[in-house]
Each structure stands twice: as structure tokens, then as C-alpha cells.
Amino acid sequence: MTATVPAAVPATALSALEAELVALLGERGVSTELRVRERVSVDGSRMSPIISELLPLGIADLVAFPTTAEQIAQVVAAAVRLGVPVTPRGKGTGNYGQGIPMSGGLLLDLSRARAVVEVGDGTITAEAGTPMVTLERAAHETGQQLWMYPSTVQSSLGGFLAGGSGGTGSIVHGTNDAGFVAALDVVHADGSAELVHVEGDEAQRYVHNYGTAGIIARATVRLEPLQEWRGFYASCADFRTAQAVMVALGKLRPTPRLVSADTPEITAALPEDPAFPAGRASVRGILEASTVDAATAAVQAAGGRVEDVRDGAQVPLSLSVLSYNHPIEWLQKSAPGVYFHLEVGGQALVDRVDEVHQVFEGALLHNEVGHSGPIGMLAGVYQSPEQVLEGIAALEALGVGVHNPHQWNVDFQLQRTVETARRTDPQGLLNPGKLNPGYGGPTKGAVR
Numbered sequence: 001m002t003a004t005v006p007a008a009v010p011a012t013a014l015s016a017l018e019a020e021l022v023a024l025l026g027e028r029g030v031s032t033e034l035r036v037r038e039r040v041s042v043d044g045s046r047m048s049p050i051i052s053e054l055l056p057l058g059i060a061d062l063v064a065f066p067t068t069a070e071q072i073a074q075v076v077a078a079a080v081r082l083g084v085p086v087t088p089r090g091k092g093t094g095n096y097g098q099g100i101p102m103s104g105g106l107l108l109d110l111s112r113a114r115a116v117v118e119v120g121d122g123t124i125t126a127e128a129g130t131p132m133v134t135l136e137r138a139a140h141e142t143g144q145q146l147w148m149y150p151s152t153v154q155s156s157l158g159g160f161l162a163g164g165s166g167g168t169g170s171i172v173h174g175t176n177d178a179g180f181v182a183a184l185d186v187v188h189a190d191g192s193a194e195l196v197h198v199e200g201d202e203a204q205r206y207v208h209n210y211g212t213a214g215i216i217a218r219a220t221v222r223l224e225p226l227q228e229w230r231g232f233y234a235s236c237a238d239f240r241t242a243q244a245v246m247v248a249l250g251k252l253r254p255t256p257r258l259v260s261a262d263t264p265e266i267t268a269a270l271p272e273d274p275a276f277p278a279g280r281a282s283v284r285g286i287l288e289a290s291t292v293d294a295a296t297a298a299v300q301a302a303g304g305r306v307e308d309v310r311d312g313a314q315v316p317l318s319l320s321v322l323s324y325n326h327p328i329e330w331l332q333k334s335a336p337g338v339y340f341h342l343e344v345g346g347q348a349l350v351d352r353v354d355e356v357h358q359v360f361e362g363a364l365l366h367n368e369v370g371h372s373g374p375i376g377m378l379a380g381v382y383q384s385p386e387q388v389l390e391g392i393a394a395l396e397a398l399g400v401g402v403h404n405p406h407q408w409n410v411d412f413q414l415q416r417t418v419e420t421a422r423r424t425d426p427q428g429l430l431n432p433g434k435l436n437p438g439y440g441g442p443t444k445g446a447v448r
Contacts, residue, residue, distance in 0.1 A: 009105045013082045014061050017106065020078045021064050025071065031063045040107050043092045043099035047329060049340050049382045050406040057100045057408075058433075060087065060107035067112045069127050069185055069195060069217035076215060077193035079106045085432050086189070088211040090129065090159020093152040097408030098163055098210040102433035108215065110158055117218065119144070123182050125220040128158025133317060135221075140313065144223040147173045147180050151324040153317050158216040161207055165412070166371070168258045168286065168320040171250065173222075174371040177207045177412070185218035189425040205420045208412040212435040213420040229257060230292050231315035232285040233275035236304040239263045242281035243350050243367055243374075248298040249285050250369030257286035257316060258323055259369040266327050266364050266379075269334040275307040284323075286316045327366045328377045338362075340382040340406070342392065345375040348399040359394045360387075410435050 021030045041059040045051045066072045079086045085105030092099050101107050110129040116138045117125040124135055133153040136146050148169030150160050166175040173180060184203045185195040195217055206214050236242040246261040267282040276282055283304065287295055296306050328341045349356060349367055357363045360380025367376040380391065392402045410417050418437055
């Protein structure tokens with residue numbers, strides 16, 4: 001397999017852009033150093049053996065570090081006027097290929113634009129580079145909490161909205177396109193340096209499309225009243241029992257913020273913790289304090305053990321970073337070069353778990369309670385892209401919903417994004433290579 005090599009950006013345009021950006025941002029706000037360009041030109045792609053085989057897929061020619069939403073707009077305007085492609089980047093933690101500057105050009109690093117602008121009654125407004133953990137702490141100071149935040153709590157607000165889909169708290173609220181976003185200030189590729197304010201349905205046009213229709217510079221997201229949370233750790237002799245406990249905890253009211261379960265093999269790969277006894281499956285939850293007794297009873301009724309109940313502001317965050325794809329990442333670290341993974345969902349993950357585990361050699365499931373049913377990440381021993389696609393078909397035949405992360409094309413509301421981008425990015429300069437309606441991923445049919 002080979003990746004398409006884009007045409008080089010003209011040196012004259014890059015030189016002119018560098019001079020303009022230095023005047024705008026200062027010497028420390030712009031870099032052409034190779035080590036800096038290499039560092040910011042990668043994302044989470046190495047979690048994908050399919051994409052890893054194709055690396056490097058691109059490297060920035062120039063990096064800009066704006067510190068405010070207004071500067072973000074000015075930087076994008078300058079690049080557009082000179083015809084230089086712009087690839088936005090938050091913290092580079094969550095996606096596989098979507099943050100790589102495949103056409104070179106300008107890498108727009110938003111991590112220094114991190115001001116919390118306002119904490120209101122039910123909403124919080126911040127600039128795109130603000131870490132989600134910073135938003136959660138700011139909300140706590142006013143007796144509120146975020147509707148949801150990603151498993152990687154250091155992810156940026158803009159990156160989560162443009163590249164993520166859900167996270168801790170989504171059991172109640174669903175994904176980040178289901179009302180989490182109240183308003184956005186976005187930048188179009190029209191050379192105007194304007195911040196375009198959008199709300200409601202119009203704001204959703206810029207969610208989960210990797211900045212291809214407009215770059216998020218500032219966002220307002222939903223808050224809710226702060227609850228008293230506990231970190232709940234249990235273990236079971238086998239994964240089926242752990243799944244049964246997971247399902248029971250998901251039915252608690254008030255609803256948990258997070259409930260997950262891991263096989264003994266995945267549990268063994270997690271960071272060492274007394275709450276993860278050897279040879280046992282793990283069940284973990286961020287539970288409302290008033291439900292801990294009911295959760296304990298559910299665990300004991302299933303024959304499991306409660307290993308610990310922990311209090312403190314950091315506990316929910318520490319559990320979040322052991323959810324979603326993170327347990328699989330720890331598994332991959334424990335056996336480098338062995339595993340790949342798929343995002344999966346549906347009741348079959350619980351009802352037909354043995355059959356699910358038989359689809360791939362060495363398959364292991366990380367399971368969670370989702371908004372509409374079980375979700376998870378399925379790891380398997382990697383052989384080839386064709387093996388992955390055959391396994392996807394087999395999983396779908398079992399009734400498992402599958403999302404293949406081993407590709408970089410926009411795969412949420414693709415047609416809507418294409419239509420929006422025709423208006424907002426007529427030259428195709430925003431994150432080129434990620435908005436192709438005919439693209440099938442590194443191998444044909446890789447997008448599901």
C-alpha cells in the first residue's frame with residue numbers, strides 16, 4: 001500500500017506566510033524547526049497498525065501557535081490569502097490520521113489558546129485549546145459539571161468537538177452532537193479573519209468533521225448541576241460475570257457517569273493497582289454516591305467482589321483515562337506490534353460475547369455501558385487489512401455495530417460536511433485529504 005504524495009506548497013507562499021505570522025504572533029509563535037514540525041505532524045495513528053504501515057503521511061512546512069480565538073482567525077486568513085493548506089491540531093491525542101498535515105502547509109496548533117471566557121448558568125465558554133479537565137475544574141467552582149468529557153481529559157475543547165464523539169457522561173447525554181454544543185465561533189477559509197458565530201443546528205455542522213468545513217476557535221458547551229461522585233472498583237472471576245455486573249450498574253439511578261468492564265487479560269495490562277487483582281476481570285464505575293450501596297449489593301449478588309470505593313475530585317478523572325480506547329492502548333503497550341482494535345456496539349457484545357471473541361485470533365473486549373446499549377473496543381491479533389475487513393463483516397453478521405478507526409476520512413454526516421465546505425472552504429484548504437466522498441480508507445471498504 002502507498003499513500004498519495006501531495007504537491008509541495010510553493011516556497012514563496014510559505015516564506016510570505018512565515019513573515020506575516022511572525023509579525024502577528026512574534027518569533028515564539030511561529031516555527032519552521034524540523035523537530036517541532038515532526039512533533040506536531042503526528043496524532044494517535046500509531047494505535048493503528050494499518051495506518052502505521054503508511055507513515056509518514058505528511059509533515060507541516062510551518063507551525064503557528066495562536067493564543068486567542070481572534071489570532072486563530074487572523075492566522076487562517078493569512079494562510080488562505082496565500083493559498084497555503086491549514087491543518088488544525090488540538091492535543092493530537094484522539095484520532096488516527098485526521099490530524100496529520102497530508103498536504104504540508106501550515107499546522108495550526110491551538111494548544112496555547114486556552115482561556116476560559118465565561119462560566120454561566122448551564123454553559124461554559126472557552127477557547128479551542130482549553131483542556132477539558134480545565135473546563136471541568138472551572139465548572140466545579142460554580143457547583144456545576146460538564147455534560148461529558150473525553151476519556152483523555154487533557155484533550156482540548158476544540159479537538160474533542162471536531163474529532164471526538166462521546167465520553168464520560170455520555171451514558172445520560174449521548175454523543176457530542178446531541179446537544180452538548182450550545183454555540184461555536186468558527187473560522188471559514190474565505191480570507192476574512194472573521195469569527196463566525198453559530199448556534200443550535202448550524203453549530204452542529206462543525207462537529208466531528210476535523211475542521212474540514214471550518215475551524216473551531218471558541219466554543220460554548222453545556223453544564224449541569226454538580227453531583228457527588230465515587231470511584232467504584234469491583235472484580236469478578238470471569239468476563240461474563242463482569243458484563244452482568246456492568247449491565248446492572250448501568251441501570252442505577254441516578255445514572256452513573258461511566259461503567260466499564262475488562263477481561264482478565266486486559267485488566268492485567270492496566271497500570272498496577274490493588275483494585276485490579278491478578279487473574280480477575282475488572283468492573284469500574286463513576287457512580288453517584290447515593291448508589292454505592294446498591295452497586296455493592298449487585299456485585300455481591302453476582303458473586304463478585306468490591307475491591308475499593310474512592311472519593312476525591314481526581315478519582316473520576318483517573319477512571320476516565322482507563323475507559324474507551326485506553327485499556328486497549330495499555331494492552332498494545334504490553335505486547336508491541338501484536339494488537340489492532342475496532343470500535344463496536346450493540347447488545348450482541350453481551351449476549352454473544354463468546355462468538356464475538358471468536359472472530360479474531362486472540363480477541364479481547366473492553367466493554368462499557370453506552371447511551372443506547374453496550375459499546376466497546378475489540379482488540380485482536382493483527383495480520384492484514386484484509387483480515388480486519390473480513391472480521392468486520394463477521395461481526396456485523398452477529399449483530400455487532402462496527403466503526404473502523406483505521407482511516408482518516410470524515411465519516412459523520414459526510415454529505416452535510418461536503419455541502420458546508422463548498423461554501424466555507426471553496427479552495428479546499430482546510431485539513432486537505434480528510435473530506436473525500438469516494439474515499440474507502442487505506443484499503444477498499446475500510447469505512448463502515
